[in-house]
Amino acid sequence: MGSTIAVVGGTGQAGRAVVREAVARGHAVRVVSRRRPGDLEPSPAGVAHHAADLLADDEAQVAxxxxxxxxxAHAVVDTSNGMTPGARATQFHEFLDLFFGRDSRLGAWSRLGLLPYPRRCRFQTIDLRDVARALVDAAEGVDPLGVVPVPGPSDALTATVGGPQVLAARDTARAWRRSHDSHRLPVGVVLPGALGEFFRAGRNLVPDAAVGTITYDQWLAEQ
Structure with a gap:
């Protein structure tokens, strides 16, 4: 028998995936967001909306x-900051479009016929559906498969789940190029600052927690 799960940020990209997964498992869902789900798409049966602007100045009203x-509610899943006690995830597959997409900050490279990727970096991107499965597992009190416990907020144990593959950034660029039938030439660029150092050190990877099932190539084929 399903329980009641509150999903903070339930109208966002990750939130909608969690709502769909929870409803599919028979749970009642309370979406907590600034906008009603109906503003974006019809709300499925079993979903109620609670308006709350977490950035509002009136803290009492938010509370x-x-x-x-x-x-x-039996559990709360917070998709607004990726730090739900129980599970969090590596970067989504969509993250790589920040480098490859024409509308990205590096989009100017496309006009030169180039496809930039961050040098000496690897990624373990994960599909939103796999993330939703892990988050709803955690909400149900089920340990997501193969997770790595790490210190989380409020002294909770948070499991970081990752995608099914660890890929060099160069290989993800080549996969994107094949999928888009693009003639842009992959070229490595140095990602500056703390973020670049983070990725080059591999601190974004959790190879022992590869619970995702949908690969980057499979995700590209669906786009």
């Missing part, structure tokens, strides 16, 4: 809205 949304 009251959250208290109403969480009252009687």
């Amino acid at each position: 009251d809205a959250l208290a109403a949304a969480f009252d009687g």
Whole structure:
């Protein structure tokens, strides 16, 4: 028998995936967001909306809205910051479009016929559906398969789940190029700052927690 799960940020990209997964498992869902799901798409049966702007100046109003949304809920999944106690994830497959997409900050490279990728970096991207499965597992009190416990907020144990493959950035660029039938030439660029150092050190990888099932190539084929 399903329970009641509150999903903070339930109208966002990850939130919608969690809502679909929870509803498919028979749970009642309370979506907590600034906008009603109906503003974006029809709400499925079993989904109620609670309006709450987490960035509002009136903290008392926010607290009251959250208290109403969480009252009687068996679990809360927070997709607004990726730090739900129980599970969090590596980068989504969509993340790589920040480098490859024409509308990205590096989009100017496309006009030169180049496909930039971050040098000496590897990624273990994961599909949103796999993330949703892990988050709903955690909400149900089920340990996501193969996870690596790491310290989380409020002294909780948070499992970081990753995609099924660890790929060099160069290989993801080549996969994107094949999928888009592009003639742009892959070229490595140095990603500066702390973010570049983070990726080059491999701190974005959790090879022992490869719970994802949908590969980057499979995701590309669906686009």
